[in-house]
Amino acid sequence: MQHRIVVLGAGYAGAVAAGRLARRLRREDVAITLVNAEPDFVERVRMHQLATGQELRPRPFAEMFDGTGVELRLARVTAVDVDRKTVTVVPAVGPGKAEAPEQELEYDTLVYALGSAWNDQGVPGAAEHADQIASRSGALRLRERLAGLAAGESVVVVGGGLTGLEAVTEIAEARPDLDVALAARGALGDWLSPKGRRHLRKVVDGLGVTVHEHTAVTAVAPGHVTTAEGTAVPAAVTLWTTGFAVHPISRATALEVTGAGRIVVDRTMRSVSHPDLYAIGDAAMATGPAGHPLRMSCASGLPMAWQAADAIAARLTGGKLPNTPLRYFNQCVSLGRGEGLIQYVTADDRAVRAALTGRTAALYKELICKGAAWAVAHPTLGLPARRRRVAPQPARTDTPLPTTTPA
Numbered sequence: 001m002q003h004r005i006v007v008l009g010a011g012y013a014g015a016v017a018a019g020r021l022a023r024r025l026r027r028e029d030v031a032i033t034l035v036n037a038e039p040d041f042v043e044r045v046r047m048h049q050l051a052t053g054q055e056l057r058p059r060p061f062a063e064m065f066d067g068t069g070v071e072l073r074l075a076r077v078t079a080v081d082v083d084r085k086t087v088t089v090v091p092a093v094g095p096g097k098a099e100a101p102e103q104e105l106e107y108d109t110l111v112y113a114l115g116s117a118w119n120d121q122g123v124p125g126a127a128e129h130a131d132q133i134a135s136r137s138g139a140l141r142l143r144e145r146l147a148g149l150a151a152g153e154s155v156v157v158v159g160g161g162l163t164g165l166e167a168v169t170e171i172a173e174a175r176p177d178l179d180v181a182l183a184a185r186g187a188l189g190d191w192l193s194p195k196g197r198r199h200l201r202k203v204v205d206g207l208g209v210t211v212h213e214h215t216a217v218t219a220v221a222p223g224h225v226t227t228a229e230g231t232a233v234p235a236a237v238t239l240w241t242t243g244f245a246v247h248p249i250s251r252a253t254a255l256e257v258t259g260a261g262r263i264v265v266d267r268t269m270r271s272v273s274h275p276d277l278y279a280i281g282d283a284a285m286a287t288g289p290a291g292h293p294l295r296m297s298c299a300s301g302l303p304m305a306w307q308a309a310d311a312i313a314a315r316l317t318g319g320k321l322p323n324t325p326l327r328y329f330n331q332c333v334s335l336g337r338g339e340g341l342i343q344y345v346t347a348d349d350r351a352v353r354a355a356l357t358g359r360t361a362a363l364y365k366e367l368i369c370k371g372a373a374w375a376v377a378h379p380t381l382g383l384p385a386r387r388r389r390v391a392p393q394p395a396r397t398d399t400p401l402p403t404t405t406p407a
């Protein structure tokens with residue numbers, strides 16, 4: 001009997017994990033199913049580029065996984081039952097067609113990699129009036145709105161983190177005719193090294209971005225945002241980039257999750273409460289060096305995927321568990337297309353003195369983005385095949401599932 005591995009989400013983490021599992025395990029022993037809502041890979045790290053009118057290369061999953069042994073299911077996941085070991089999905093249908101009825105998938109091992117969405121932090125008006133670039137649909141909507149702005153109109157990017165910095169510089173570079181501002185809770189780039197901060201300031205000033213430092217935005221309305229001091233800052237478009245939130249599906253399960261709903265995992269990315277489930281990428285809360293949680297990022301998601309896939313393969317085949325410590329090396333920030341900043345960091349992600357700046361940094365960042373997409377697009381290449389026989393698993397004891405989904 002084949003061991004059924006279901007991977008939920010084909011973002012950076014899920015796609016890479018599925019491919020690596022296919023490379024590690026023998027086809028006759030496992031059935032690997034990859035479930036994703038959309039038919040092609042979304043390069044989330046380039047959503048600010050999409051929003052400013054750049055075209056991204058289409059990356060259809062059907063091509064990527066052709067011949068790998070991974071079965072692709074285009075469907076929206078609506079629930080996970082970790083006790084019955086089932087996933088409820090609504091199959092994707094073409095535009096204009098009636099929604100298909102729900103289906104259930106059974107699993108022996110589940111890899112949960114549904115990623116994250118934007119986080120409006122409950123700020124009044126943000127959900128209704130702000131734009132976001134955490135998803136492709138959000139980036140495409142912002143693209144339309146930016147294209148509709150006349151010269152001199154205002155854009156405020158809320159959030160001075162990595163996503164906010166990349167977005168504000170990209171917009172200011174692409175649309176020098178707009179009045180572009182950044183609202184940051186702290187000082188501009190206050191976690192960076194002195195060299196990194198100086199370079200960031202130089203680029204932002206050169207692009208004519210107005211920076212509102214130590215500024216919390218407390219409300220969003222059509223045409224302006226309001227700060228904690230009660231100041232109204234004009235904003236024909238408000239872009240909200242104050243962090244990511246995970247999908248509510250995990251919180252509705254019996255899994256151990258954090259207050260924010262991220263699934264708590266051990267160093268092999270296995271759920272601390274349900275050993276048949278692994279969580280990776282933004283959806284998971286894993287501990288990194290010095291006991292600090294890994295941050296939601298592609299930089300964490302890819303090593304988490306490798307670790308999870310290798311751990312699953314090791315446990316199924318009786319091999320050696322992976323013991324690679326997950327750590328950071330740098331933070332790679334694009335500052336428009338011609339400028340960048342590579343901030344070198346300690347293993348636990350704190351800035352050190354060294355930073356790479358300018359055109360070389362922009363090229364480095366571009367290579368990193370290309371490398372991440374390559375890893376997804378060639379899920380089974382570049383890995384030595386270690387297809388090992390799956391050891392006999394305990395007999396399944398689950399009661400048979402009903403053939404129709406209960407109401």
Ligand SMILES: Cc1cc2nc3c(=O)[nH]c(=O)nc-3n(C[C@H](O)[C@H](O)[C@H](O)COP(=O)(O)OP(=O)(O)OC[C@H]3O[C@@H](n4cnc5c(N)ncnc54)[C@H](O)[C@@H]3O)c2cc1C
Pocket residue numbers: 008009010011012013014035036037038042044045046047048075076077078113114115116133134135163166247280281282283296297298299300301332333
């Ligand atoms: C503009 C921007 C720039 C960024 N830049 C960087 C950067 O420079 N470096 C970096 O390290 N990180 C960066 N990030 C963060 C990075 O993109 C995320 O951390 C990363 O995408 C997380 O990977 P993931 O696989 O966990 O989730 P995702 O990439 O979000 O993938 C989740 C997948 O699950 C699918 N999915 C979601 N819900 C469902 C459902 N209910 N049913 C079926 N499928 C579903 C989605 O369609 C998607 O394919 C950036 C993010 C943004 C938005």
